Amino acid sequence: MIRILRHTLCLALLLTLAACSKEEPGYNPPAVATQTLLLYMPGRGLINYYERNIEGVSAAVTNQIPGDGRILVCYQPEKHSSAVMLEIYYDRNKRRSETKTLKTYDGFNAGNPEKVRQLFADAAELAPAQNYGLIIGCHGKAWIPVASGSLSYSMRRSAEDDLWAAPPGAKQTRSFGDKGYELNITELKEALEAQQFRFDYLIFDDCFMANIETLYDLRSVIGYIVASPCEVMGDGFPYDRIVPHLFETGPVADRLAETCREFWNLYENEYQSTTWKEQSGCISLAVTSQLDALAEVMRRINEKGKQPFELSQLQYYEGLMTHLFYDLGHYVELSCGDPALVEEFTTQLDRAFPPESRLCTKQFYSQYNNGSNPVHFYTGVSVSEPSTKYVAENRMTDWYRDTH
Numbered sequence: 001m002i003r004i005l006r007h008t009l010c011l012a013l014l015l016t017l018a019a020c021s022k023e024e025p026g027y028n029p030p031a032v033a034t035q036t037l038l039l040y041m042p043g044r045g046l047i048n049y050y051e052r053n054i055e056g057v058s059a060a061v062t063n064q065i066p067g068d069g070r071i072l073v074c075y076q077p078e079k080h081s082s083a084v085m086l087e088i089y090y091d092r093n094k095r096r097s098e099t100k101t102l103k104t105y106d107g108f109n110a111g112n113p114e115k116v117r118q119l120f121a122d123a124a125e126l127a128p129a130q131n132y133g134l135i136i137g138c139h140g141k142a143w144i145p146v147a148s149g150s151l152s153y154s155m156r157r158s159a160e161d162d163l164w165a166a167p168p169g170a171k172q173t174r175s176f177g178d179k180g181y182e183l184n185i186t187e188l189k190e191a192l193e194a195q196q197f198r199f200d201y202l203i204f205d206d207c208f209m210a211n212i213e214t215l216y217d218l219r220s221v222i223g224y225i226v227a228s229p230c231e232v233m234g235d236g237f238p239y240d241r242i243v244p245h246l247f248e249t250g251p252v253a254d255r256l257a258e259t260c261r262e263f264w265n266l267y268e269n270e271y272q273s274t275t276w277k278e279q280s281g282c283i284s285l286a287v288t289s290q291l292d293a294l295a296e297v298m299r300r301i302n303e304k305g306k307q308p309f310e311l312s313q314l315q316y317y318e319g320l321m322t323h324l325f326y327d328l329g330h331y332v333e334l335s336c337g338d339p340a341l342v343e344e345f346t347t348q349l350d351r352a353f354p355p356e357s358r359l360c361t362k363q364f365y366s367q368y369n370n371g372s373n374p375v376h377f378y379t380g381v382s383v384s385e386p387s388t389k390y391v392a393e394n395r396m397t398d399w400y401r402d403t404h
Helices: 002-021 047-060 113-126 185-193 212-217 239-246 252-273 288-304 328-335 339-352 398-403
Strands: 033-041 070-075 082-091 096-106 129-137 201-205 224-227 284-287 363-366 371-374
Touching (some): 047 096, 082 113, 224 252, 252 284, 288 328
Antiparallel strands (some): 082 096, 224 284, 363 371
Protein backbone atom coordinates (compact mmCIF):
# COMPACT_ATOMS: atom_id res chain seq x y z
CA MET A 1 0.00 0.00 0.00
CA ILE A 2 2.85 2.34 0.90
CA ARG A 3 4.56 1.42 -2.37
CA ILE A 4 1.44 2.30 -4.34
CA LEU A 5 1.14 5.61 -2.50
CA ARG A 6 4.78 6.47 -3.21
CA HIS A 7 4.32 5.56 -6.85
CA THR A 8 1.22 7.76 -7.05
CA LEU A 9 3.02 10.71 -5.46
CA CYS A 10 6.00 10.35 -7.82
CA LEU A 11 3.69 10.20 -10.80
CA ALA A 12 1.86 13.31 -9.60
CA LEU A 13 5.16 15.14 -9.14
CA LEU A 14 6.32 14.18 -12.63
CA LEU A 15 3.05 15.35 -14.13
CA THR A 16 3.34 18.64 -12.24
CA LEU A 17 6.90 19.19 -13.49
CA ALA A 18 5.83 18.37 -17.03
CA ALA A 19 2.98 20.85 -16.78
CA CYS A 20 5.35 23.54 -15.53
CA SER A 21 7.78 22.88 -18.36
CA LYS A 22 4.97 23.41 -20.85
CA GLU A 23 3.71 26.61 -19.18
CA GLU A 24 2.88 29.33 -21.64
CA PRO A 25 5.46 32.14 -21.79
CA GLY A 26 4.44 35.30 -20.02
CA TYR A 27 4.59 37.37 -23.19
CA ASN A 28 3.89 36.57 -26.82
CA PRO A 29 4.35 39.69 -28.95
CA PRO A 30 1.81 40.09 -31.75
CA ALA A 31 3.08 39.32 -35.25
CA VAL A 32 1.85 42.77 -36.26
CA ALA A 33 1.05 45.18 -33.45
CA THR A 34 -1.79 47.67 -33.63
CA GLN A 35 0.75 50.36 -32.70
CA THR A 36 4.45 50.45 -31.93
CA LEU A 37 5.53 53.38 -29.78
CA LEU A 38 9.23 54.23 -29.85
CA LEU A 39 10.68 56.38 -27.09
CA TYR A 40 14.07 57.67 -28.29
CA MET A 41 16.20 59.43 -25.68
CA PRO A 42 19.66 60.25 -27.08
CA GLY A 43 22.55 61.61 -25.08
CA ARG A 44 23.78 61.31 -21.51
CA GLY A 45 23.16 64.75 -20.05
CA LEU A 46 19.66 63.83 -18.87
CA ILE A 47 20.30 60.17 -18.08
CA ASN A 48 18.85 60.31 -14.55
CA TYR A 49 15.66 61.83 -15.92
CA TYR A 50 15.56 59.23 -18.71
CA GLU A 51 15.69 56.43 -16.17
CA ARG A 52 12.76 57.96 -14.29
CA ASN A 53 10.88 58.34 -17.57
CA ILE A 54 11.42 54.64 -18.32
CA GLU A 55 10.14 53.82 -14.84
CA GLY A 56 7.06 55.90 -15.64
CA VAL A 57 6.46 53.94 -18.84
CA SER A 58 6.88 50.67 -16.93
CA ALA A 59 4.37 51.83 -14.33
CA ALA A 60 1.82 52.46 -17.10
CA VAL A 61 2.13 48.95 -18.56
CA THR A 62 -0.60 46.55 -17.34
CA ASN A 63 -2.46 43.52 -18.61
CA GLN A 64 -4.51 46.01 -20.67
CA ILE A 65 -1.82 48.47 -21.76
CA PRO A 66 -0.43 48.43 -24.41
CA GLY A 67 -2.80 45.57 -25.32
CA ASP A 68 -1.95 44.51 -28.86
CA GLY A 69 0.55 47.34 -29.11
CA ARG A 70 4.26 47.40 -28.31
CA ILE A 71 6.56 49.85 -26.53
CA LEU A 72 10.23 50.22 -27.44
CA VAL A 73 12.84 52.42 -25.75
CA CYS A 74 16.18 53.38 -27.29
CA TYR A 75 18.66 55.22 -25.08
CA GLN A 76 22.35 55.35 -24.10
CA PRO A 77 22.76 54.03 -20.55
CA GLU A 78 26.55 53.57 -20.68
CA LYS A 79 28.27 55.98 -23.06
CA HIS A 80 27.82 58.25 -26.07
CA SER A 81 29.22 55.60 -28.43
CA SER A 82 26.67 52.88 -27.66
CA ALA A 83 22.90 52.49 -27.38
CA VAL A 84 20.37 49.84 -26.51
CA MET A 85 16.89 49.08 -27.85
CA LEU A 86 14.59 47.74 -25.14
CA GLU A 87 11.01 46.52 -25.07
CA ILE A 88 8.75 47.17 -22.09
CA TYR A 89 5.94 44.60 -21.89
CA TYR A 90 3.52 42.95 -19.50
CA ASP A 91 4.45 39.47 -18.28
CA ARG A 92 1.25 37.54 -17.61
CA ASN A 93 2.96 34.96 -15.43
CA LYS A 94 4.77 37.46 -13.23
CA ARG A 95 1.81 39.87 -13.37
CA ARG A 96 4.00 42.91 -13.82
CA SER A 97 5.82 44.89 -16.47
CA GLU A 98 9.20 43.60 -17.59
CA THR A 99 12.00 44.85 -19.83
CA LYS A 100 14.08 42.94 -22.35
CA THR A 101 16.86 43.93 -24.72
CA LEU A 102 16.04 43.64 -28.42
CA LYS A 103 19.23 45.08 -29.87
CA THR A 104 22.46 46.74 -28.83
CA TYR A 105 24.39 49.33 -30.87
CA ASP A 106 28.16 49.74 -30.79
CA GLY A 107 29.76 52.69 -32.53
CA PHE A 108 26.51 54.63 -32.16
CA ASN A 109 26.47 58.40 -32.64
CA ALA A 110 23.24 60.32 -31.99
CA GLY A 111 24.59 63.14 -34.15
CA ASN A 112 24.96 60.87 -37.19
CA PRO A 113 21.79 60.98 -39.35
CA GLU A 114 22.47 57.53 -40.78
CA LYS A 115 22.66 55.96 -37.32
CA VAL A 116 19.37 57.58 -36.35
CA ARG A 117 17.76 56.49 -39.62
CA GLN A 118 18.83 52.91 -38.91
CA LEU A 119 17.41 52.80 -35.40
CA PHE A 120 14.05 54.08 -36.69
CA ALA A 121 14.11 51.31 -39.30
CA ASP A 122 15.07 48.75 -36.64
CA ALA A 123 12.07 49.72 -34.53
CA ALA A 124 9.73 48.82 -37.38
CA GLU A 125 11.61 45.61 -38.12
CA LEU A 126 11.74 44.47 -34.49
CA ALA A 127 8.13 45.44 -33.74
CA PRO A 128 6.15 45.66 -37.01
CA ALA A 129 2.85 47.45 -36.59
CA GLN A 130 -0.15 48.93 -38.36
CA ASN A 131 0.68 52.35 -36.88
CA TYR A 132 3.71 53.98 -35.31
CA GLY A 133 4.25 56.70 -32.71
CA LEU A 134 7.49 58.45 -31.76
CA ILE A 135 8.61 60.31 -28.65
CA ILE A 136 11.96 62.10 -28.69
CA GLY A 137 13.22 63.20 -25.32
CA CYS A 138 16.48 65.12 -25.02
CA HIS A 139 18.02 68.59 -25.19
CA GLY A 140 16.50 70.85 -28.05
CA LYS A 141 17.10 74.16 -29.87
CA ALA A 142 14.27 74.08 -32.42
CA TRP A 143 15.53 75.03 -35.91
CA ILE A 144 18.80 76.62 -34.74
CA PRO A 145 21.71 74.99 -36.65
CA VAL A 146 24.05 72.64 -34.81
CA ALA A 147 26.91 74.88 -35.89
CA SER A 148 25.55 77.65 -33.63
CA GLY A 149 26.81 75.80 -30.54
CA SER A 150 25.09 73.73 -27.90
CA LEU A 151 23.32 74.59 -24.71
CA SER A 152 25.99 75.49 -22.25
CA TYR A 153 26.29 75.80 -18.50
CA SER A 154 29.13 78.27 -18.85
CA MET A 155 29.25 81.15 -16.39
CA ARG A 156 30.39 83.58 -19.13
CA ARG A 157 26.96 85.19 -18.95
CA SER A 158 27.99 88.56 -20.33
CA ALA A 159 29.78 87.32 -23.45
CA GLU A 160 27.92 88.36 -26.58
CA ASP A 161 28.60 85.08 -28.37
CA ASP A 162 27.58 82.97 -25.38
CA LEU A 163 23.89 83.03 -26.26
CA TRP A 164 23.07 79.70 -24.62
CA ALA A 165 24.85 80.29 -21.32
CA ALA A 166 22.90 79.64 -18.12
CA PRO A 167 23.67 81.37 -14.82
CA PRO A 168 25.00 79.36 -11.88
CA GLY A 169 22.36 77.51 -9.85
CA ALA A 170 19.90 77.23 -12.73
CA LYS A 171 17.51 74.27 -12.64
CA GLN A 172 17.77 71.56 -15.28
CA THR A 173 15.60 71.91 -18.37
CA ARG A 174 15.57 69.82 -21.52
CA SER A 175 16.98 71.18 -24.50
CA PHE A 176 18.06 68.18 -29.33
CA GLY A 177 21.09 66.15 -28.42
CA ASP A 178 24.12 66.55 -26.13
CA LYS A 179 26.96 68.83 -27.13
CA GLY A 180 28.80 67.21 -30.03
CA TYR A 181 25.99 64.72 -30.66
CA GLU A 182 23.27 66.89 -32.14
CA LEU A 183 21.12 66.64 -35.25
CA ASN A 184 19.81 69.49 -37.35
CA ILE A 185 16.04 69.39 -37.80
CA THR A 186 16.54 68.95 -41.55
CA GLU A 187 18.64 65.85 -40.79
CA LEU A 188 15.92 64.48 -38.52
CA LYS A 189 13.44 65.06 -41.34
CA GLU A 190 15.65 63.13 -43.77
CA ALA A 191 15.97 60.22 -41.32
CA LEU A 192 12.17 60.06 -41.02
CA GLU A 193 11.64 60.53 -44.75
CA ALA A 194 13.90 57.56 -45.53
CA GLN A 195 11.63 55.08 -43.71
CA GLN A 196 9.27 52.69 -45.47
CA PHE A 197 6.65 53.64 -42.89
CA ARG A 198 5.43 56.91 -41.42
CA PHE A 199 5.10 57.86 -37.76
CA ASP A 200 1.56 59.07 -37.10
CA TYR A 201 2.72 61.46 -34.42
CA LEU A 202 5.80 62.84 -32.72
CA ILE A 203 5.97 64.06 -29.15
CA PHE A 204 8.96 66.28 -28.45
CA ASP A 205 9.98 66.00 -24.79
CA ASP A 206 12.47 68.80 -25.45
CA CYS A 207 12.74 72.55 -25.11
CA PHE A 208 11.55 75.02 -27.77
CA MET A 209 10.31 72.51 -30.38
CA ALA A 210 6.83 74.07 -30.85
CA ASN A 211 8.46 76.50 -33.24
CA ILE A 212 7.02 77.25 -36.66
CA GLU A 213 10.35 77.01 -38.51
CA THR A 214 10.84 73.56 -36.97
CA LEU A 215 7.31 72.24 -37.40
CA TYR A 216 7.09 73.46 -40.99
CA ASP A 217 10.22 71.47 -41.86
CA LEU A 218 8.61 68.28 -40.48
CA ARG A 219 5.15 68.73 -41.97
CA SER A 220 5.62 66.16 -44.76
CA VAL A 221 6.93 63.35 -42.53
CA ILE A 222 4.77 63.56 -39.38
CA GLY A 223 1.00 63.96 -39.08
CA TYR A 224 0.76 65.46 -35.58
CA ILE A 225 3.39 66.98 -33.30
CA VAL A 226 3.11 67.70 -29.59
CA ALA A 227 5.74 70.13 -28.28
CA SER A 228 6.43 73.12 -26.07
CA PRO A 229 7.34 76.60 -27.34
CA CYS A 230 9.48 77.23 -24.25
CA GLU A 231 11.67 75.09 -22.02
CA VAL A 232 10.56 71.74 -20.62
CA MET A 233 11.56 71.01 -17.04
CA GLY A 234 14.01 68.14 -16.59
CA ASP A 235 11.30 65.73 -15.43
CA GLY A 236 9.61 65.99 -18.82
CA PHE A 237 6.24 64.38 -19.52
CA PRO A 238 4.36 62.28 -16.95
CA TYR A 239 4.84 59.00 -18.81
CA ASP A 240 2.77 56.94 -16.39
CA ARG A 241 -0.20 59.11 -17.38
CA ILE A 242 0.31 59.73 -21.08
CA VAL A 243 1.12 56.17 -22.20
CA PRO A 244 -2.42 54.88 -21.47
CA HIS A 245 -3.87 57.66 -23.63
CA LEU A 246 -1.53 56.86 -26.50
CA PHE A 247 -2.86 53.31 -26.65
CA GLU A 248 -6.55 54.22 -26.55
CA THR A 249 -8.63 53.42 -29.63
CA GLY A 250 -9.90 56.92 -30.47
CA PRO A 251 -8.59 59.30 -33.14
CA VAL A 252 -4.91 60.22 -32.89
CA ALA A 253 -5.71 63.91 -32.39
CA ASP A 254 -7.96 63.12 -29.41
CA ARG A 255 -5.31 60.94 -27.78
CA LEU A 256 -2.70 63.64 -28.23
CA ALA A 257 -5.06 66.27 -26.84
CA GLU A 258 -5.30 64.17 -23.67
CA THR A 259 -1.50 63.95 -23.64
CA CYS A 260 -1.29 67.75 -23.73
CA ARG A 261 -3.76 68.02 -20.85
CA GLU A 262 -1.83 65.53 -18.72
CA PHE A 263 1.39 67.49 -19.27
CA TRP A 264 -0.21 70.84 -18.47
CA ASN A 265 -2.09 69.50 -15.43
CA LEU A 266 1.11 68.17 -13.88
CA TYR A 267 2.88 71.52 -14.02
CA GLU A 268 -0.20 73.66 -13.40
CA ASN A 269 -1.67 71.83 -10.42
CA GLU A 270 0.88 69.45 -8.94
CA TYR A 271 4.50 70.07 -9.82
CA GLN A 272 5.02 73.26 -7.83
CA SER A 273 3.85 71.66 -4.59
CA THR A 274 7.46 70.57 -3.97
CA THR A 275 9.38 73.62 -2.79
CA TRP A 276 12.08 73.75 -5.48
CA LYS A 277 9.87 72.94 -8.45
CA GLU A 278 8.41 75.46 -10.86
CA GLN A 279 4.87 76.01 -12.15
CA SER A 280 6.09 75.89 -15.73
CA GLY A 281 4.30 73.86 -18.38
CA CYS A 282 3.39 75.20 -21.84
CA ILE A 283 2.31 72.76 -24.55
CA SER A 284 0.50 72.57 -27.88
CA LEU A 285 -0.56 70.16 -30.61
CA ALA A 286 0.31 70.89 -34.25
CA VAL A 287 -1.77 69.48 -37.12
CA THR A 288 0.94 69.53 -39.77
CA SER A 289 -1.46 69.16 -42.73
CA GLN A 290 -2.64 72.70 -41.93
CA LEU A 291 0.78 74.35 -42.01
CA ASP A 292 0.97 74.96 -45.76
CA ALA A 293 -2.26 76.97 -45.59
CA LEU A 294 -0.86 78.89 -42.60
CA ALA A 295 2.27 79.74 -44.60
CA GLU A 296 0.14 80.97 -47.49
CA VAL A 297 -1.67 83.49 -45.27
CA MET A 298 1.64 84.53 -43.72
CA ARG A 299 3.05 85.16 -47.19
CA ARG A 300 0.20 87.57 -47.97
CA ILE A 301 0.76 89.34 -44.65
CA ASN A 302 4.42 89.84 -45.50
CA GLU A 303 3.52 91.11 -48.97
CA LYS A 304 1.36 93.80 -47.34
CA GLY A 305 4.31 95.05 -45.36
CA LYS A 306 4.73 95.25 -41.59
CA GLN A 307 3.67 98.06 -39.31
CA PRO A 308 6.17 99.14 -36.64
CA PHE A 309 5.79 97.84 -33.09
CA GLU A 310 7.84 97.64 -29.91
CA LEU A 311 9.74 94.35 -29.81
CA SER A 312 9.69 94.54 -26.01
CA GLN A 313 5.89 94.09 -26.11
CA LEU A 314 6.14 90.78 -27.93
CA GLN A 315 5.65 87.57 -25.94
CA TYR A 316 8.94 85.70 -25.70
CA TYR A 317 9.56 82.07 -24.66
CA GLU A 318 13.05 81.96 -23.11
CA GLY A 319 15.16 83.94 -20.68
CA LEU A 320 18.04 84.51 -23.08
CA MET A 321 19.80 87.85 -23.01
CA THR A 322 18.83 88.27 -26.68
CA HIS A 323 15.41 86.72 -27.23
CA LEU A 324 15.18 84.11 -29.95
CA PHE A 325 11.67 82.61 -29.74
CA TYR A 326 8.57 84.84 -29.89
CA ASP A 327 4.88 83.98 -30.00
CA LEU A 328 3.80 83.63 -33.65
CA GLY A 329 0.19 84.74 -33.19
CA HIS A 330 1.24 87.76 -31.14
CA TYR A 331 3.82 88.71 -33.78
CA VAL A 332 1.17 88.74 -36.50
CA GLU A 333 -1.27 90.71 -34.35
CA LEU A 334 1.31 93.41 -33.60
CA SER A 335 2.99 93.61 -37.00
CA CYS A 336 0.07 93.26 -39.43
CA GLY A 337 -1.97 96.39 -40.05
CA ASP A 338 -4.78 94.61 -41.93
CA PRO A 339 -7.46 93.40 -39.48
CA ALA A 340 -9.02 91.11 -42.08
CA LEU A 341 -5.70 89.36 -42.69
CA VAL A 342 -5.08 89.04 -38.95
CA GLU A 343 -8.49 87.38 -38.57
CA GLU A 344 -7.80 85.04 -41.48
CA PHE A 345 -4.44 84.11 -40.01
CA THR A 346 -5.96 83.52 -36.56
CA THR A 347 -8.64 81.24 -38.05
CA GLN A 348 -6.01 79.16 -39.84
CA LEU A 349 -3.78 79.17 -36.76
CA ASP A 350 -6.66 77.61 -34.81
CA ARG A 351 -6.88 74.85 -37.42
CA ALA A 352 -3.15 74.18 -37.25
CA PHE A 353 -2.95 74.46 -33.46
CA PRO A 354 -6.35 73.52 -31.97
CA PRO A 355 -7.14 75.91 -29.09
CA GLU A 356 -8.26 73.07 -26.79
CA SER A 357 -4.71 71.66 -26.97
CA ARG A 358 -2.89 74.98 -26.50
CA LEU A 359 -2.32 74.99 -22.77
CA CYS A 360 0.00 77.08 -20.63
CA THR A 361 0.79 78.00 -17.06
CA LYS A 362 0.79 81.68 -16.10
CA GLN A 363 4.55 81.71 -16.34
CA PHE A 364 7.39 79.57 -17.61
CA TYR A 365 10.76 78.87 -16.04
CA SER A 366 13.95 79.52 -18.01
CA GLN A 367 17.36 78.34 -16.90
CA TYR A 368 18.88 81.21 -18.90
CA ASN A 369 17.74 83.82 -16.42
CA ASN A 370 17.09 81.27 -13.64
CA GLY A 371 13.61 82.57 -13.03
CA SER A 372 9.94 82.64 -13.95
CA ASN A 373 8.80 84.66 -16.95
CA PRO A 374 5.20 85.81 -17.51
CA VAL A 375 2.91 84.44 -20.22
CA HIS A 376 0.59 87.27 -21.23
CA PHE A 377 -0.20 86.06 -24.78
CA TYR A 378 -0.19 82.43 -25.87
CA THR A 379 -0.88 80.73 -29.20
CA GLY A 380 1.33 77.71 -28.49
CA VAL A 381 3.87 78.21 -31.27
CA SER A 382 6.95 80.40 -31.56
CA VAL A 383 8.69 82.15 -34.46
CA SER A 384 12.29 83.42 -34.65
CA GLU A 385 11.97 85.93 -37.50
CA PRO A 386 11.67 89.02 -35.22
CA SER A 387 14.89 88.11 -33.40
CA THR A 388 18.14 89.92 -34.13
CA LYS A 389 20.07 86.66 -33.67
CA TYR A 390 20.74 84.14 -36.47
CA VAL A 391 19.03 86.42 -39.02
CA ALA A 392 20.92 85.07 -42.05
CA GLU A 393 20.35 81.46 -40.93
CA ASN A 394 16.66 82.09 -40.35
CA ARG A 395 16.21 83.40 -43.88
CA MET A 396 17.43 80.03 -45.16
CA THR A 397 14.62 78.09 -43.44
CA ASP A 398 11.76 76.75 -45.56
CA TRP A 399 9.25 78.71 -43.47
CA TYR A 400 10.95 82.03 -44.19
CA ARG A 401 11.46 81.30 -47.88
CA ASP A 402 7.87 80.15 -48.38
CA THR A 403 6.42 83.18 -46.58
CA HIS A 404 8.48 85.91 -48.24
